Amino acid sequence: MSSSKTIRSRSIWDDAHAMLEKAKAEGISTVWDRAAEQTPACKFCELGTTCRNCIMGPCRIANRKDGKMRLGVCGADADVIVARNFGRFIAGGAAGHSDHGRDLIETLEAVAEGKAPGYTIRDVAKLRRIAAELGVADAATRPAHDVAADLVTICYNDFGSRRNALAFLARAPQVRRDLWQRLGMTPRGVDREIAEMMHRTHMGCDNDHTSLLVHAARTALADGWGGSMIGTELSDILFGTPRPRQSTVNLGVLRKDAVNILVHGHNPVVSEMILAATREPAVRQAAQDAGAADINVAGLCCTGNELLMRQGIPMAGNHLMTELAIVTGAADAIVADYQCIMPSLVQIAACYHTRFVTTSPKGRFTGATHVEVHPHNAQERCREIVMLAIDAYTRRDPARVDIPSQPVSIMSGFSNEAILEALGGTPKPLIDAVVAGQIRGFVGIVGCNNPKIRQDSANVTLTRELIRRDIMVLATGCVTTAAGKAGLLVPEAASKAGEGLAAVCRSLGVPPVLHMGSCVDNSRILQLCALLATTLGVDISDLPVGASSPEWYSEKAAAIAMYAVASGIPTHLGLPPNILGSENVTAMALHGLQDVVGAAFMVEPDPVKAADMLEAHIVARRARLGLTS
Ligand code: SF4
Ligand code: SF4
The missing domain is CATH 3.40.50.2030 (Rossmann fold)
Known part of the structure; x- marks a missing residue:
């Protein structure tokens, strides 16, 4: 491949191409150069069948004709090793989001104690509302700093071991909470679930792949409904709840x-x-x-x-x-x-x-x-x-200095509060649009870039495909920049949406792709799903919704995908996690979870096929709700 073709194959963007040319001319190596050097990757690691959890190993599991290397030194098979590795991977992601959430608690605590000059509580109304929701006494009337101090205590307690369920779990529909309880999936404490995942995956503990996956889900739920949700809500309290606003990108x-x-x-x-x-x-x-x-x-x-x-x-x-x-x-x-x-x-x-x-x-x-x-x-x-x-x-x-391209306009700031405000204070107009089929469903597209995929090709193609099919996209994380650069984060992008979605966007003056925030802000999407499900008197697994991370790379993205599935949201990944070395774990992730939590993973690198798969789920769920496809 010529050098310019190679550069074009790395990203869909002109600004990236220009800078890759400049980097080459200046002798600077980039993530793509290093990815090429690292290819091909170790097959055992790719399949998830390598274990370094003790020094009797490291061990690798192979499907050899002579029958050797089927078990690790301790006797662990591929199912156990793959599930253990996946569990630790999820725990890493949950730890990242949740430790970020903890930093917000510490900051709010310092503000409440008057020890954080320059910070303040910008959204006092939200402080009082969240505090009342979590049971702080007289949250509406006591001094804001006292209310904040009590809220801080409740949030810290969610990280500990003395609770049977996280405080924000009360937002989930009762039917989903009952299911989690029956499955032993109810997250009790953020740090507790993460520590327990590390414990279970020590040599000689949890050696059942199903049990390990259930705890992986519990750990991920502790992230979504705990660490991340705390991060989002306390950030809003400290820095202001987002409202729609204009900006630019690239x-x-x-x-x-x-x-x-x-x-x-x-x-x-x-x-x-x-x-x-x-x-x-x-x-x-x-x-x-x-x-x-x-x-x-x-x-x-x-x-x-x-x-x-x-x-x-x-x-x-x-x-x-x-x-x-x-x-x-x-x-x-x-x-x-x-x-x-x-x-x-x-x-x-x-x-x-x-x-x-x-x-x-x-x-x-x-x-x-x-x-x-x-x-x-x-x-x-x-x-x-x-x-x-x-x-x-x-x-x-x-x-x-070479600054390529002109900035592209975007609209951001779609917190749940802003969405409800735009709808007149109730989700009913949104539900009406779904019932009428103007909006056929919602897909949260979240996450990253990965040099294994041409940068933003899958993020943008999937987004375009979904809005064309009257499926509204909720964007968080690095997908935001992709959608923005593609011109999809402005109200004028309604012209690229299907007729029904376009009409809703035009009447509300919003884009067909709503930017809802950062990676921890996927908790906003959980909350929105919970609100819609509760309003309709159904479970989240009944809603015409889906999630996708087309170009994911990180442990955090895996944790998000896992808590989405465990919350009842079918979730597409553009690349498989390192689990394919276990047929049982793979089957459970792709199919088995459907019978357990009402949703499962899909893996599909082609974004158009991924849109087909997500649409099929939405159509099936609409049919179950008695709605036309
Ligand atoms: S825990 Fe078992 S499979 Fe893992 S390295 Fe030790 S002996 Fe090998
Ligand atoms: S986790 Fe993914 S989406 Fe979030 S910042 Fe990192 S690369 Fe971006």
Whole structure:
């Protein structure tokens, strides 16, 4: 393949192609180059049949004709090893989301105690509403900081071992909660389920693949209805509940005349304070003194989604654009917290004037400038970081700057509160549109990029296919940037939707693809499903809904997929998890779970076929509800 063909095969975007050409010319290797070097991958690892859980091994399971290597040294077979590995994979994802959620509890606690200068409770009404929902006494009338302190205690307790069920589980329809109870799937405590997953997968504990998968589901549910939901709700309380707002997307949001600060990672506790620091008069003056017209904060990955939802700041790119954002030569600082931040960014930043700044003790990178941010010092530290970016700007080499493309307009900010507000305070108009067949169903498209798939090809094609079929798409995570760049996050994209969906979008002035937030904000989709199911008096597994992660890569995406399925939402994955080495685990994931939780996984790399599969589920569910297809 010619070099330009190779570059075009890596991504569907012009801004990516331009930066891949530049990277090549400047001798910079990217995630795609390293993926090529790593191909072919180890077959045992791909199939999930390798185990390193003790040092009698490592062991690999093979289906050899001579019958050797069928069992690990301890006697574990392929089913047990695959299920154990998958369980730990899910636990990793649940831990990531939930530890992020814990950081929000700690921040709200510091605010309640008056120990977090610069932070405040921006949505007091939501604080009171959530506190009342979770049982805080006199939440409507007591001082906000006292209410927050009580809410903090309830949220911390959800991480512990003294509960029989997580507090937000009460949002799920009773019939679903009863099912979880019967199956032993009710999540009790976030840390408890994660720790128990690690315990069960130690040598000599849970050696039954079905039992392991049930606990994997329980661990994932602790993420979706616990850690992630706490993360979302407390972020709204602290930083404001998102409302629809306009913004822009792609590498064109970077500016030649401004100090460009790219926030990367997941936690709005850092990125919100960076944004606040850039608005301080003294800091702005320092930027002007350095010759910059402005300070431009733009987002990468999910902390970008957090700021986009609440503040309308532009998105420079998703997962596979993060290296290329530095290659523009215009990124003065990358400010990272944690998750999805490729270590390669440190090396690439070192090829330019870019300051790569880490802020979390949980996310240290050798070679980075570490400025540790905690609620008590965030204001001062974030100011310091912005000054580092201004200093870097003075060292920017204009000859190496190339900002490709023009920004594309998007509309974001569709929290459940904003959606209900647009509907007049009740989900009834939405339900009416579903009953009438104008909206045939909903699919949450979530997650990532993966260099195994041409960047955003599956994310965009699936989204287009679904809206064309009158299926509304709810986007979170890195899919957002893809849908935005494709022009699907504006009300005018109604023209690309089927007739029924287009009419609903036009009457409400909303896009056919609603951006609902970051990866933890998939909890908003769970809550919306629960609300629709409860209003209709059915289970989530009866609703015409689906989920998909066409280009997923991470443990967190697997946890999301697992909690979606366990909540009754059929879920498509564009790539299989590493479970194919066990026929029993694979059969359970693709079929068996259907009989247990009313939903299962689908694996299909072709996004058009994936749309067919999701549509078939929606049609079947509509029929069961007595609705026309
Ligand atoms: S736990 Fe069993 S299968 Fe895994 S490495 Fe040890 S001996 Fe091998
Ligand atoms: S969508 Fe995937 S790649 Fe993007 S930030 Fe979330 S987990 Fe990371």
